[in-house]
Amino acid sequence: MTGHIWRNPLYFWGVEGAEKEVPSIPHKSPQDVWDETTTSKAPMLPVGRLRYYYKWPGHGGLTWPRFRYWGTRRRALNIRSVYNPKTMRLEKTIVDKRPIWWVLGLLAFMLAPLVMPTSFQNTLLTAGATFSIYAAINLCWMLIIGTAGIYSLASYAVVGAAAFGTSWLSINLGLPWWALPLVGAGIGLVFGMIIAVPAIRLDGFYYALLTIGLNELCRVYTLQSKQFGSSTGGLYGADTYIPQGWDQYDQSLLAYYACFGVMLAGLALYRFIDGRRLGRILKMAPEKREAFAEATGVDFRRARIWVFVISSIGLGFIGGFYAAHYRGVSFSIFSFDTVLLGLAMLVIGGIGRAEGAVVGTAIVILLDKVLLSTGPLRLILIGLIMLGVVLFLKGGLFGIKAQFRAWRDKKKSERRSMRAEKGGEMLPEEATETKDKDLLYWRRYDKMQREFLKTVISPELIEEHRKKPLGQHSEPLERLLLYFRRAPQNDKYAIVAVEPFKAYRIVALSGQRGVAPRIVEDKIYTSTDEAYHGVFLRRVQDLLES
Template identity: 30%
Template sequence: MTPTVKNVALPLICLALLLVVPAVVSDSYTRHLFIIAFIYAIIASNWNLSLGHCGVFNFGHLTFFGVGVYTAAIAAKTLGVSPWISILSGGVTAALAAFIIAAPVARLKGIYVVLVTFAFSQLAMQLVLSQSQITGGAEGMVRIPYLKLGDYSFIRDYKLGYYYAGLALLSVSTLFLIAVTRSPFGKSLTAVRDAEDYAASRGISVSRQRILVLILSAIFTGFAGGFYAIYLRVASPEVFGFGTLSLALSMVLIGGTGTTFGPIVAALALTFATESLAGIRGFEEARFIVIAVAMILVLRVAPGGVLGILDRLLPSARQ
């Protein structure tokens, strides 16, 4: 398998298959799972941009998602903005939140980045809980306006519109990630991750690249948050919680840090795996243990993630 097959042909085949899924799968629940998987895939693959490609241990990535969720919810429901514009505004505010969080962490290293970014996510959650007159507090916000295109409601036809909107958002996000990681800027992120001093000696500003990567990783995560709020018509403070964070992190680690497609594949696989396990009696809660074990096994056996295993099995795929 050549790199062209791995990086171009396989993703295009996967996209083609996902495009025809609604023709085969007509039940609303399975389509819902796909939509949720697309959202997680956007979160995980964009998180991987900062964590995997640049080595920034940002544990506040879900904050960007939460900011997107609440921005879209408030814009669409409270301010009466079009849901389409509300989704886009989620990306803008998430990027702004990233800029604010990036400034203090740009010069920090390792565990300090984890602590500061995690504290920031908890701060965001407390802000949402305390400003209940705007955010609905612990109850959250419900009955958020849904997407429409002319007179066509996206809820109709077993969520067909949401399925394709979610897939389109994931596709554009993936193209964006490919463009970023293959650019000289993307290469400089890898340089900063692997040899900070050497990168600085070649004219790369380490702190500037860290700030930029956090902002870039927040944009589509914020769009995904906005889409999530408009799709589920709910905004709840759980999005800032440790459960969502650990699930998204497991997708990045199982999929493989530093690869663009790994976290996307893992997001799709884990969303369906956890839902299947939830349907088995006695496994309702044990599914999280299964994910944890899978994460430990992958990190132990193939630190490069599932796509790393693929490379090992098909050595010619290596560059």
């Protein structure tokens, strides 16, 4: 700093009062502040900014012809193919990879019996069959809870009623096994009609509570009635599709694949209700938004009755199959714990998606079967998982991705708002409200200028100004004074002569015609130069404070 001097060019012209050399500061470029302001300070991490998709290469002219399911416009995979404008190559992106996962998962489930260890073979095959049946039930239930958004807890009651009805018919009237699911579907239809009627009028929790009551009603009724086997704990002896002459392994294998078939049927039903017109209508008219749906011409009542009836037919079918599979049914299908476990399956997987129903079922059945020896502890564990999922996750396990992304976006925007600099620059909300967009850039420029001028203020400059408030100054001081002089009239400092040539005082202009300037301080300066320097010091003070 010291040792730098500014040579006054006016000195050689013999201007009065011009000194030859004035101590000054080294040159500072305004460009530095500009560069500092305009460079991005956001850390550019190599991952996590954009979604990563693998880009498959395209094949020449085969951009547009694609496989479609016959009679529909649906494709097996949602593939987006675009030309990359930089590389001029065709790039194919699989937008939705879920069908691939589904096919792989179902294939694995289908081939699983080949690799099962022989010691656990029976247990695993039985568990697989149970899983498939419960997954099918949960898929039908998900149509009501997820797609229609109606909290019906009577789904297991429908299954149980169909199972009990068909078992009774099979035992007493000798109904063959292949008729059981069909008769069960009929029973389910009747039941579905009955439970759909209150759903038109009641909403939300009234309906949930009512259906819990219906479930309990079924339990108590079957528990008390002799013909439904109140003494044996259930109704057993129905006809079964499993030939009794086969050996144990073949029976289990047949049961495994039969149940797998039922689950596939459940998936198909879910796909055809949820993904098509009825599902769209139901998702458009969830609870508390019925009025809007109705106003747009959606007959949500009919849609709700339809989904109830269809899913109840499905549930009844599964109930009949259940009876044919287990050769009967026990009261435990009506118990509150069954409903709770079923709900746990849906909630853990994530309400409103088929993969949630299936994977949630798999998790709960696995815990239930693997930890069978621990007794009530396994149910406590399942309950804890359910509680944790409800408290911390918005959409179950399959909602984690979306929830994590939302959380990351929130954090991103928080950090962005922390980075946003204030002091002169407009805040984003303010900026959108401002009519004169020029003001935004003026403010930004003004801020940069002030940043720069703050760096040049030094004792040398102040001393230079004190010596000679008017006239030619060194380059940095000249910049500073030009900035000060260009300030708007509003609140600009000025001096008034209290007594000419003897007493001066600093005032601030009001900036408005007719409004008197206000007195800034009581100090009396004895000369104009001294008063000018006082004004300068005040302005420097204000600049440093801004």
